Amino acid sequence: MRTDREPGEIFGPRMSLFADVLSVGVAVAVVSLPLVTLPAALSTACEVLRGVRDGRPVTARRFLGGLRRRLRSGDVAAGLVTLTGLGLLLVDLALVSAGLPGGPALGLAVAAVGVCAAVVGLRACARPESAVDWPGAVRGAAHDAVRDPGGSALVLLAVLTAALCAWMLLPLAFLVPGLLALALTAIDVRGATRGAAATGPRRKEVASQEGV
Numbered sequence: 001m002r003t004d005r006e007p008g009e010i011f012g013p014r015m016s017l018f019a020d021v022l023s024v025g026v027a028v029a030v031v032s033l034p035l036v037t038l039p040a041a042l043s044t045a046c047e048v049l050r051g052v053r054d055g056r057p058v059t060a061r062r063f064l065g066g067l068r069r070r071l072r073s074g075d076v077a078a079g080l081v082t083l084t085g086l087g088l089l090l091v092d093l094a095l096v097s098a099g100l101p102g103g104p105a106l107g108l109a110v111a112a113v114g115v116c117a118a119v120v121g122l123r124a125c126a127r128p129e130s131a132v133d134w135p136g137a138v139r140g141a142a143h144d145a146v147r148d149p150g151g152s153a154l155v156l157l158a159v160l161t162a163a164l165c166a167w168m169l170l171p172l173a174f175l176v177p178g179l180l181a182l183a184l185t186a187i188d189v190r191g192a193t194r195g196a197a198a199t200g201p202r203r204k205e206v207a208s209q210e211g212v
Helices: 013-029 036-052 060-070 071-096 103-126 136-145 149-170 172-173 176-211
Strands: none
Touching: 013 036, 013 060, 013 172, 013 176, 036 060, 036 071, 036 176, 060 071, 060 149, 060 176, 071 103, 071 136, 103 136, 103 149, 103 176, 136 176, 149 176, 172 176
């Protein structure tokens, strides 16, 4: 992405990216109102923002086109699984708060499972294969969550920041999905870059050993 400002350009490219992120956030918030479309909308936002690195502009046409390709039975199933998991988590927490024996320990276990599932699900939305293969994206995200704990911590930090912004000023709830999508995309690109950097020297070492 270019960093210089064209002659006569009022805002620099970084400000343009910020505006694109906000517009994507509004689009994701509106499309996600049925709730079942949330994974597809967030995954599409990550794909659109990822294209900025390749010089593809963020446009409503690209977002809607990507979303139209994603609204398949698999994407609806991903949304239903997300809602079901969230519902089960809320029911378990409600039962824990009702005073069941061993409630605190059960509450911690349920919270830990919910956090892990949220991290894997969000990282799956940022993976490119989520456009065509949600199970594959989830498997890859689970592998990334274990292999890259720092990235998983960044995912949690991004979610907490987004929730705090929405809590401080409710209208921001329609903007934070774009910021979250940008954070998830950056974390996924970071993980892919680190993986490529790690495998590069390893491949050279293997090649040199084979040459010997």
